[in-house]
Amino acid sequence: MRSGPLAYALLAVGILVLASTPLYADNYVVRTAAIVAMYGALATSWNFIGGFTGYPSFSTAAFFGLGCYVGAICQRAGVPMVLAWLIATLMVGAFAALLGAIILRLKGHYFAIGSIAVVEVCRLIVSSWSSLTGGGDGLNLPLLTWGPEQVMRFFLFVMLAILILSLIATALVDRSRLGFGLRCIHQNEDAAAMVGIDTTRYKVAAYTLSAVFCAAAGAAYASWTGYIDPTESFQILMTVKVPVMAMLGGAGTLAGPFLGAAAFVLLEEVFWANFLDWNRAILGVVIVLLVFFLPGGLLSLARKRSAGGPA
Amino acid sequence: MAIYSQILANGLMLGALYACLAVGFSLVWGVLNVINMLHGSFIILGGYLTWFAWHGWGIHPIVMLPVVGALLFALGFALQKLVINRVVSAPVLTTLTLTFGLDMILYNVMTYWFTATPRRVQLDLGAVSLGPVTLPVDRLVGTALALVLTLALYAVMRGSNIGRAIVAVRMDRSAAELMGIRTERIYAITFGIGALMAGVAGVVFASVFPITTNVTGTYLGKAFVVCVVGGLGSVPGALVGGLVLGLVESLAGHWFGPQQAITAGFVLMLAILLTRPTGLVGVRGYE
Numbered sequence: 230m231r232s233g234p235l236a237y238a239l240l241a242v243g244i245l246v247l248a249s250t251p252l253y254a255d256n257y258v259v260r261t262a263a264i265v266a267m268y269g270a271l272a273t274s275w276n277f278i279g280g281f282t283g284y285p286s287f288s289t290a291a292f293f294g295l296g297c298y299v300g301a302i303c304q305r306a307g308v309p310m311v312l313a314w315l316i317a318t319l320m321v322g323a324f325a326a327l328l329g330a331i332i333l334r335l336k337g338h339y340f341a342i343g344s345i346a347v348v349e350v351c352r353l354i355v356s357s358w359s360s361l362t363g364g365g366d367g368l369n370l371p372l373l374t375w376g377p378e379q380v381m382r383f384f385l386f387v388m389l390a391i392l393i394l395s396l397i398a399t400a401l402v403d404r405s406r407l408g409f410g411l412r413c414i415h416q417n418e419d420a421a422a423m424v425g426i427d428t429t430r431y432k433v434a435a436y437t438l439s440a441v442f443c444a445a446a447g448a449a450y451a452s453w454t455g456y457i458d459p460t461e462s463f464q465i466l467m468t469v470k471v472p473v474m475a476m477l478g479g480a481g482t483l484a485g486p487f488l489g490a491a492a493f494v495l496l497e498e499v500f501w502a503n504f505l506d507w508n509r510a511i512l513g514v515v516i517v518l519l520v521f522f523l524p525g526g527l528l529s530l531a532r533k534r535s536a537g538g539p540a
Numbered sequence: 541m542a543i544y545s546q547i548l549a550n551g552l553m554l555g556a557l558y559a560c561l562a563v564g565f566s567l568v569w570g571v572l573n574v575i576n577m578l579h580g581s582f583i584i585l586g587g588y589l590t591w592f593a594w595h596g597w598g599i600h601p602i603v604m605l606p607v608v609g610a611l612l613f614a615l616g617f618a619l620q621k622l623v624i625n626r627v628v629s630a631p632v633l634t635t636l637t638l639t640f641g642l643d644m645i646l647y648n649v650m651t652y653w654f655t656a657t658p659r660r661v662q663l664d665l666g667a668v669s670l671g672p673v674t675l676p677v678d679r680l681v682g683t684a685l686a687l688v689l690t691l692a693l694y695a696v697m698r699g700s701n702i703g704r705a706i707v708a709v710r711m712d713r714s715a716a717e718l719m720g721i722r723t724e725r726i727y728a729i730t731f732g733i734g735a736l737m738a739g740v741a742g743v744v745f746a747s748v749f750p751i752t753t754n755v756t757g758t759y760l761g762k763a764f765v766v767c768v769v770g771g772l773g774s775v776p777g778a779l780v781g782g783l784v785l786g787l788v789e790s791l792a793g794h795w796f797g798p799q800q801a802i803t804a805g806f807v808l809m810l811a812i813l814l815t816r817p818t819g820l821v822g823v824r825g826y827e
Contacts, residue, residue, distance in 0.1 A: 285633040338632045342764050343813050346806050353803040469640045510648035516641025
């Protein structure tokens, strides 16, 4: 599964295209580029637990939402913006490590259900803890005083930075003992334990990695929009959409999740613009087609063509 | 004490409704090993069909019960036969994603045709008092109906050839195939029954609570909890899970406020998942 030059080339082109949008395109396109980068980071994060380790995790929205809230609460308490993002990342990372130690004992369907329940529990707790989180009314954040174009550019580069960090982490894990161990767990967890892999520690590490970039993206997103509420921050739709993006590109690969996220967000934008009433159904159709006709993701097409068979 | 007998009564009534709501989901999970994300939308579809029949043509919900059941069975059977059967043995990530995609389509169609306005069939049956406990008659009838429907499914599973074939496939697919059972067909029938039970639960719910497409996720969440708490794939499991959830929600709602009732359900589910993953009634060795 070692990534070839094609993957790196695709990544470099993709990131350059996104980063250069402010030079030639209007604010709508820059905003879309920032959203692509954000979902790219979320899907690349999910890849650690879902792609490498093969655990069907649906907790992305929990980490993203908690990132939003920790960042927002810190900023409202007067913590400088970037420091607030950092605190959110660390706190949600610690939370994920603790949670992972508990729920990673579950497997398969039970793990899937448990990880979805985590999103719901987080949403319910956040919406009822009004004294801290503002409850259903949500929270306002201090707005940046720059012009709209500057703000958009700034957050495009922030999201790109998070995306690049998550990709670097993926490349490092891919080559390390950790990545090897996670792939062993994917193939056969009992056998992995038997040859001396500390499966619990490895799984917790993967789960934590899958959380930190989501938390950073969430905290930055909260600062960007200037307002968060529980239903927007903890969406079941997001928690399924992100794994779908990773699968669309190719789960378990370096470039796949980012490419899948880009393709998905662009499709979504087209459907929103042209078929407002039916965009949800069309995305549903895309998911169904993906499951049937592209189970290995977009990258598997390229690989088949160049290598003459599945890698 | 009066307040607690009321809470107990409410919890048990709610619990029977939950059992009926979840039993189809549980069956599909147990037999097909598929987490059916469509289940919540099936319930709402059943409820909406009932409401429109009642509002448009004055058809009583009890008449709609078999109609909705038949329609939803056909829908479920077709979906499984034509779509889900192709990937039924794939990992959970695939099947869950697929049913979620299908749910997005069904949800969109329902919101487009029916809009998301909350609707309820108002039967105005009044209420009865038993000592300190007041019971709205429509809810009482709904509870009884939910129990009858759930037990009817139990009877079918136990007494009919189809039911025995479903149980056989659940226990050992290959052995069942060797005995001449066409498992693909049994899968389609099981998914059809799951949809049927969701639909008739929708008929009951529409007569008791206001329903809208916005609550499909809430009902799906209830099905998760009931299924995990009771143990999946069996009618007694769903009954126990439903009653426990109903009681826990009533008590938590009384002690901590209505918002916390739902949280309590999920916390209960996570606790059971971690300590007794086969559920309170469940069969050992089923994962």
